[in-house]
Amino acid sequence: MSLRREAESESGLAADDLRESWRLLAPEDRLEAFLDLPRPEAEDFFLELSSRDQYEMVRAIPPEQRRSWMRLLAPDDAADLVQGAGDDEREALLALLDEQTRREVMALLAYAEDEAGGLMNPRYANVRADVNVDEAISYLRKQAREKLENVYYVYVNDADRKLVGVVSLRELFAAPSDRTVRDIMSTDLVTARPDMDQEELSRLFAAHDLQAIPVVDENGRMRGIVTVDDIVDVLREEATEDIQKIGGTEALGAPYLQVSLLEMVRKRVGWLAALFISEMLTTTAMAHFEAEITRAVVLAVFIPLIISSGGNSGSQATTLVIRAMALGEVRLRDWWIVIRRELASGLGMGLVLGAIGFSRVLLWQALFKSYGPHFLLVAMTIGGSVVGVVTWGTLAGSMLPFLLRRVGLDPASASAPFVATLVDVTGIVIYFSIASTILKGTLL
Amino acid sequence: MSLRREAESESGLAADDLRESWRLLAPEDRLEAFLDLPRPEAEDFFLELSSRDQYEMVRAIPPEQRRSWMRLLAPDDAADLVQGAGDDEREALLALLDEQTRREVMALLAYAEDEAGGLMNPRYANVRADVNVDEAISYLRKQAREKLENVYYVYVNDADRKLVGVVSLRELFAAPSDRTVRDIMSTDLVTARPDMDQEELSRLFAAHDLQAIPVVDENGRMRGIVTVDDIVDVLREEATEDIQKIGGTEALGAPYLQVSLLEMVRKRVGWLAALFISEMLTTTAMAHFEAEITRAVVLAVFIPLIISSGGNSGSQATTLVIRAMALGEVRLRDWWIVIRRELASGLGMGLVLGAIGFSRVLLWQALFKSYGPHFLLVAMTIGGSVVGVVTWGTLAGSMLPFLLRRVGLDPASASAPFVATLVDVTGIVIYFSIASTILKGTLL
Numbered sequence: 001m002s003l004r005r006e007a008e009s010e011s012g013l014a015a016d017d018l019r020e021s022w023r024l025l026a027p028e029d030r031l032e033a034f035l036d037l038p039r040p041e042a043e044d045f046f047l048e049l050s051s052r053d054q055y056e057m058v059r060a061i062p063p064e065q066r067r068s069w070m071r072l073l074a075p076d077d078a079a080d081l082v083q084g085a086g087d088d089e090r091e092a093l094l095a096l097l098d099e100q101t102r103r104e105v106m107a108l109l110a111y112a113e114d115e116a117g118g119l120m121n122p123r124y125a126n127v128r129a130d131v132n133v134d135e136a137i138s139y140l141r142k143q144a145r146e147k148l149e150n151v152y153y154v155y156v157n158d159a160d161r162k163l164v165g166v167v168s169l170r171e172l173f174a175a176p177s178d179r180t181v182r183d184i185m186s187t188d189l190v191t192a193r194p195d196m197d198q199e200e201l202s203r204l205f206a207a208h209d210l211q212a213i214p215v216v217d218e219n220g221r222m223r224g225i226v227t228v229d230d231i232v233d234v235l236r237e238e239a240t241e242d243i244q245k246i247g248g249t250e251a252l253g254a255p256y257l258q259v260s261l262l263e264m265v266r267k268r269v270g271w272l273a274a275l276f277i278s279e280m281l282t283t284t285a286m287a288h289f290e291a292e293i294t295r296a297v298v299l300a301v302f303i304p305l306i307i308s309s310g311g312n313s314g315s316q317a318t319t320l321v322i323r324a325m326a327l328g329e330v331r332l333r334d335w336w337i338v339i340r341r342e343l344a345s346g347l348g349m350g351l352v353l354g355a356i357g358f359s360r361v362l363l364w365q366a367l368f369k370s371y372g373p374h375f376l377l378v379a380m381t382i383g384g385s386v387v388g389v390v391t392w393g394t395l396a397g398s399m400l401p402f403l404l405r406r407v408g409l410d411p412a413s414a415s416a417p418f419v420a421t422l423v424d425v426t427g428i429v430i431y432f433s434i435a436s437t438i439l440k441g442t443l444l
Numbered sequence: 445m446s447l448r449r450e451a452e453s454e455s456g457l458a459a460d461d462l463r464e465s466w467r468l469l470a471p472e473d474r475l476e477a478f479l480d481l482p483r484p485e486a487e488d489f490f491l492e493l494s495s496r497d498q499y500e501m502v503r504a505i506p507p508e509q510r511r512s513w514m515r516l517l518a519p520d521d522a523a524d525l526v527q528g529a530g531d532d533e534r535e536a537l538l539a540l541l542d543e544q545t546r547r548e549v550m551a552l553l554a555y556a557e558d559e560a561g562g563l564m565n566p567r568y569a570n571v572r573a574d575v576n577v578d579e580a581i582s583y584l585r586k587q588a589r590e591k592l593e594n595v596y597y598v599y600v601n602d603a604d605r606k607l608v609g610v611v612s613l614r615e616l617f618a619a620p621s622d623r624t625v626r627d628i629m630s631t632d633l634v635t636a637r638p639d640m641d642q643e644e645l646s647r648l649f650a651a652h653d654l655q656a657i658p659v660v661d662e663n664g665r666m667r668g669i670v671t672v673d674d675i676v677d678v679l680r681e682e683a684t685e686d687i688q689k690i691g692g693t694e695a696l697g698a699p700y701l702q703v704s705l706l707e708m709v710r711k712r713v714g715w716l717a718a719l720f721i722s723e724m725l726t727t728t729a730m731a732h733f734e735a736e737i738t739r740a741v742v743l744a745v746f747i748p749l750i751i752s753s754g755g756n757s758g759s760q761a762t763t764l765v766i767r768a769m770a771l772g773e774v775r776l777r778d779w780w781i782v783i784r785r786e787l788a789s790g791l792g793m794g795l796v797l798g799a800i801g802f803s804r805v806l807l808w809q810a811l812f813k814s815y816g817p818h819f820l821l822v823a824m825t826i827g828g829s830v831v832g833v834v835t836w837g838t839l840a841g842s843m844l845p846f847l848l849r850r851v852g853l854d855p856a857s858a859s860a861p862f863v864a865t866l867v868d869v870t871g872i873v874i875y876f877s878i879a880s881t882i883l884k885g886t887l888l
Contacts (some may be wrong), residue, residue: 171588271801272793286744309720356721419692
């Protein structure tokens with residue numbers, strides 16, 4: 001939150017160097033380089049760190065220095081830091097704070113980290129409705145001198161601490177001196193409840209283009225503000241989580257290079273093993289068709305091509321739907337619209353790919369005589385199977401996120417690899433069923 | 445940017461209803477519902493729309509009403525709207541603006557939409573360094589009365605319009621009245637060049653936790669500010685683009701339900717067809733091993749299982765690396781660190797999956813006598829191939845984003861389906877090579 005840095009300091013470069021090499025340094029080296037910085041630079045550097053890194057630093061520095069570092073933090077940032085600590089350390093960390101901040105931090109800790117209540121800052125600019133503009137500005141100057149972190153909007157509370165209006169600082173500045181705050185305040189408010197999920201909160205910010213949103217409890221009392229810069233971090237985190245899930249891994253929860261090798265394998269191998277075991281169904285399915293493969297080995301040759309066309313179209317559809325859901329563009333009740341669109345898209349794309357597959361067989365036959373006298377039937381089998389598998393893959397991939405959300409799971413768990421695995425098994429069944437129908441009496 | 449809405453209006457519900465149903469409405473219905481809103485609500489609603497939707501609305505409303513809607517917009521928003529119009533319409537839209545705004549918008553249009561210059565707002569709070577705090581606050585109130593959109597930081601320019609310092613409004617408010625701005629301003633500045641890419645800009649915001657960053661040209665002159673709320677939109681867009689690319693589709697560039705069916709198929713089938721044609725290499729590879737399959741059909745049965753294990757581990761690795769690159773956690777020069785980590789992870793995960801595959805063969809042999817007298821060799825073939833394919837898939841998936849970035853392409857193009865396809869072909873070769881070695885003289 002601090003823009004102020006010491007330009008005149010001679011080791012300005014050192015801070016930038018440290019920023020640059022931070023993610024590659026071992027914990028001991030981080031501490032050493034950090035403690036080497038001149039104090040004002042070290043403070044700015046500390047404030048820019050993620051709460052995870054702040055926690056690591058506070059833990060690493062000598063106990064007698066910890067207090068001043070903890071007290072640099074705004075209540076919401078201190079709460080994030082404390083949240084990252086084990087239960088046994090929390091008390092000790094909280095004890096480092098001053099009385100007022102400790103009370104505020106403990107109130108924030110009651111909320112989950114990913115809810116509005118856990119993101120909000122309990123210190124915000126507020127005035128009464130009946131003061132005039134000049135008085136309001138003087139009063140804000142007084143609040144700023146105490147511990148105010150941000151001033152974008154000034155919130156108007158009544159005697160009961162109920163939120164009754166808001167005025168932007170711009171509007172306050174622009175208003176004639178003798179108008180009262182009540183005259184210029186807006187009373188139609190966009191507010192969040194303390195337990196609003198951070199993803200929903202980020203949609204609220206995006207929809208209303210606000211700098212800050214007040215958090216109001218069930219009694220209409222204002223508890224704090226969430227500012228848009230906290231939402232920037234939320235959006236990055238949420239997108240990272242979704243992308244990692246789509247890629248078929250547990251969310252890492254920390255920067256790539258900071259996760260230990262063992263932890264990395266642990267987070268990744270679980271999903272891979274689950275997918276591998278599910279994919280064994282393809283082996284079972286294939287075993288059913290061993291007789292067909294023995295009679296017409298040419299069928300085996302096309303298996304990877306056909307099942308991957310289903311997997312790819314499924315990955316694509318599931319990714320589009322997951323993202324559209326995350327952005328609020330598509331909701332649960334839109335499933336019927338989506339199913340019709342995806343059926344049509346899947347069929348269209350299947351026909352294009354099917355035609356390519358059909359031509360491939362004819363071309364190879366013309367060039368190399370690869371497929372014998374029944375080449376036309378083989379071409380029809382391949383073309384037809386691709387149409388079926390792509391249509392089915394698209395449909396399954398698009399519906400899976402709806403199913404997952406319907407039963408209360410995260411739609412992003414419908415990862416591309418998961419859909420591909422699901423579609424592989426059914427793809428084999430579709431392929432061999434079509435082959436049996438078309439090739440019966442000739443190759444089979 | 446407006447928090448002000450008319451609470452007393454009777455049709456407050458109508459605006460919320462419209463907001464709710466907007467994405468499902470046809471263009472004609474949108475216009476009708478929009479024009480039905482009381483003016484103040486319609487204005488707020490308009491300001492909350494995306495620039496794409498704002499453009500559609502301006503185009504749809506009767507020509508004589510267009511001016512007042514265009515003039516509601518801040519210069520950067522007006523520029524975004526005009527950017528979305530065809531070349532033939534731009535002139536007409538620009539003509540609706542007042543002279544000053546038109547000049548500012550045209551200056552903004554010189555920058556690409558996804559650069560700092562295209563995101564910035566040319567109206568910002570500024571003062572001279574030698575005024576005192578009281579004078580500065582009065583001067584800001586005067587600026588606010590004119591056309592200032594945001595006040596977080598007050599920028600200090602010298603006589604040459606060069607940026608020399610910055611003071612946050614909080615600091616200005618908190619300072620004693622008689623100090624000069626020079627005394628309290630910070631001179632170590634975080635700035636952006638007009639041509640800085642929006643992704644880099646968003647990392648700058650995240651690293652320094654700032655509300656706004658000044659855009660400064662090569663001569664040190666300040667051109668405008670980019671505010672963090674614009675970055676929220678950027679982050680959502682960038683994450684959507686990356687997710688869609690990872691899922692193996694062109695970025696849609698518009699909300700899912702607003703893309704026409706034909707456009708949707710066009711954007712998706714290109715990648716699918718490219719993948720399908722690449723995947724045909726598996727058919728060619730398989731054809732090489734037709735003799736082996738004829739002799740040991742059991743090999744064909746495991747093909748989907750083995751190649752999918754490579755595809756899944758590759759998708760996982762590529763997704764993790766792409767995201768880590770987008771967040772700036774991993775850079776091009778880190779490739780050597782990544783390759784070592786991924787080799788170790790891949791081998792570790794391969795051994796786990798290989799052991800599962802090995803056990804599967806032994807189990808089925810014990811239960812169903814599926815694999816004949818040479819079952820142990822079959823189990824070794826499957827186990828060994830899975831180790832090889834998973835290790836290779838992980839390595840290939842993690843290195844592909846580096847290769848793409850090295851040659852100047854977007855690493856996110858290394859989509860999960862692309863990696864899976866790449867690994868499928870090599871997976872078949874690995875599998876049959878291992879099978880030939882282990883089974884020579886028995887099954888083969």
